[in-house]
Amino acid sequence: MAYLGALTKTLKRGLLLSRIDVTRAICSSVWRPARIEDVLPPLESFSRRHIGPNESEVADMLETCGVNSMEEMLSATIPGSIRLKRDLILDSPLSEQELYQRASELSKKNKLCRSYIGMGYHDCIVPAVIKRNILENPGWITQYTPYQAELAQGRLECLMNFQSMITDLTGLEVANASLLDEASAAAEAMALCFRQVKEKETRNTFLVDRHCHPHSIAVVKTRAHFLGAEVIVDDYKSFNLSSGEVFGVLLQYPNTEGRIEDYTDLLTTAHQKNILVAFAADLLSLCLLKPPGDLGADICLGSAQRFGVPMGYGGPHAGFFAVKHSLLRSLPGRIVGKTKDKMDEPTYRLCLQAREQHIRRDRATSNICTAQALLANMAAMYAVYHGPSGLRDIAVRVHQTTLALAEVLRRQGHLVHPGVFFDTIKVTCNTNVSDSLKVLRRATERNINLREYEDGAIGVSLNETVTPNDLLDLLWVFGCSRDNVESLERGDLDGVQQGSFMGTSLERSSSYLTHPVFNSYHSETNLLRYMKKLENKDLSLCHSMIPLGSCTMKLNPTAGLQPLSWPEFANIHPFVPVEQTPGYQELLEELERDLCEITGYNKISFQPNSGAQGEFAGLCTIRAYLESKGEHHRTVCLIPDSAHGTNAASAHMAGFKPISLKTNHQGGVDMEVWKEKLEYHNKNIACIILTYPSTSGVFEDGVKEICSMVHDCGGQVYLDGANMNAQVGLCRLGDYGGDVSHLNLHKTFCIPHGGGGPGMGPIGVKSHLVPFLPDHPVIKYRGNTSQSFGTVSSAPWGSAAILPISWAYIKMMGADGLRRASEVAILNANYMVNKLKGHYSFVFTGEHGFNAHEFILDISPFESRAGVEAVDVAKRLQDYGFHAPTMSWPVKGGLMVEPTESESKQELDRYCDALIRIREEIKEIEDGKYSRDTNVLKNAPHPLLSVTANEWNFPYSREKAAFPASWLTTDNKFWPCSARANDLEGDRNVIATLYDKEKSKK
8 A cells, every 4th residue: 555655646746636536547447657667666776786885885985085075086086188078878777687588588589509510619418516506606706816826725626627637638748727719729839839949030830730620720820920920721641841941730630520630640750850739639539539649749729618518609618728748838828736835735826827927028928817717617527527437428429429320321322521530520412512502401490500611511510419319300401211210220330330430549548537536526416515615615706805906806796697507698609600699699789889888989899708818809900900001110019017917918929019118106107208219119109008097006197198199100009998997987998099998898897707717808999990800710790891800719709608797787787887886996996095094005196196996005115124025915814804906016015906896885894904904913023023934924824724733833822813803703704725825836846737746747
């Protein structure tokens, strides 16, 4: 009745009807209001759920910052010359329920077919226990990259399992913790081979077998072009390895037509000439097939997708990369290694190239800054669940099914191309090309996708999901007679082994996955408990805020994550006809339109599937544009020394010469140095790369002037979009001078970090750069008029399956919500600054005393006064249940803090309290209460094993060590799982597999 009364008042107020008239109209259902939304109470706004502080708390926080309103703070923070003077033009925000309905409508528009296209993508069975407890579990998907090893022992152990699985199956000694996809891994293999060559001017040819996957060939060509290497694509049997120009070879195993070649002779000749050989291999086939390492390969790469990871219209999937031990220190990406902690207990950590881009910059071995940790963990658990015998059974079933299909097709008179194969056959129909067209039409009738080769043949790649009924449908598609089909049903297939490599020299004889971890968790109960045990070792957003500067660890909305598991989004091959994916295409168009409105750009490419790859793609776009104008001499790329380390590495990879620019005392570009460099390099300027707001955490007043000056001298402006979280709805990259930017969708736009990946790094460009954006050799979605620089990812839309997350975030927030998120992100950072004033000093602040969405605490003064470094504060924060901020970057001895808009005032206060208490602990050292060598910071973190030990030899209490704040209790205490890891020992003696050190160096 209360609702009816309120409804009556609303109607009466709006329409001047009497109470009796209104009640009669409602009850009789004769009259209806003109706008139902004017009558019904609105659904709850998602932005209220996303943004941490409520309006009352915002008012208190603004007062703490010394301002009277949000607008006053923004005016003092962001230069007026770049402020957006209007609201963003976006759709009205959807509630979570409305979003669910809209996403469901789009998903249903996609046509779910059985895809036997292959080319590195296969349907697979995702074990429900893994899907539910890893892919859909915030305890696994909201963790950050495991740079703080003591808080990440669970996923580090799982990634060690992944590395060990890869080394076992490939037969090589060491593997990394995953790469982005197979094609970019192939490009990394080419680059690794090139780095080994001293005489690059004379040895600059990379040979690629023409039977490699076409998308891998395309990405290798793109990378080689800007590296200055030549790629020759030909039949491997025609390779001339005696010319002295060759530095490396890439082979597919089995190749893109499914054929398994014996490359023994080529390997022998190549190694005689000191030429490195890389194999792009199918991981499941290696359960039966002789591994590349046993054949003598130097490198093996590929995709772990078919190990329990959905196709996802192209990703995300874990690429793998393994090498001989002699190439260990050239291995790109992240490597998990074993070491000891301070208690002499074994522990895991990232080793070697964990942050090499920030140290070596343009001399880095690659620009890789992320991996596919979440998907690598899924693939590793798939191997743990099935074990060696289970994986072999799956491989045998796939192989035998393919052999049976091939035999029946032969009996029908079709030509199944000669040679041996694993799961893929190439079929030439029995009379002429019209039969191929008929087969393809019949396949369409049964909702089956097959591969079409340029020569008119048809490819069929089978997988673990294939049932007897699927096989019968395929035989019908190829027009097989009833007699031939019945021979299959009776098992009357005398020639079924024709085409098999089993029993030949190519059959695997070596064992694999012998470690107990792969032989102990084959029941669901055991696997569930193992996964939960690892999850419990890791700190994630489920526990507390993770305030890493420039990494934006904000809420990952559950509503936006749901579509990731829906079959209509997850179970689609990336190379199906575009007509089968209208739902995906509509979603991509809407997301592109929204991102263009948010950024001020004219076009978005979704192909780059990481931020660093987006940098590379954006810079290659600039390079192609300049070359189209005949300005090949423009090679200088100016980069502030506070920039992300990947900027310099990406510029070098794109063929530019990075020149560093010094920052001023406010953390921005030093205008005097800038003008001097610009004048000196004027005619050769290709571009400038700016992160805005700067990595120092300030909005530079001169950004518009800097961009204008670059344009005046004929250069382009690359604005790194890593810090978009402070700009959405407030200013637009394309308005104040940007020509191209990448957007970290796993930061500002809510894709979860997954413990170190996945990520997405689409690029936005102005109209003059549109023709030069990435294209794709398989799905030619940009037509034939493109002047594209090339291809950067295996799939045309990168990791398409996670794009619905960012689409959903924008749809639910709307223009007002997105703007409010940026405002509160800036407020939260400045609130923390004001809470910490008097306890810490800050490296940079803006001209009017305000920061952007992040700030840098200066820890360096404590080193001389107390022997305390940034790493000590970082480790001590673990005892308080917090992840450390970004450590010693971009300023040595600094901690860069970014709280994001999702954190509540209570959580900000708790983090500030922890930092204030740590400052008091530092003062205790300064005052001589504790020595510089033995104190609560130097010994941090304090794991449960240490606190509960019989002996306690520290000069402070166990309680001070483990429960240093009143709000820490046994109910909410997060225990680091190891004492401080010994980084130096871990890098000196790299052990990157579960097996002993000797095996890793066999």
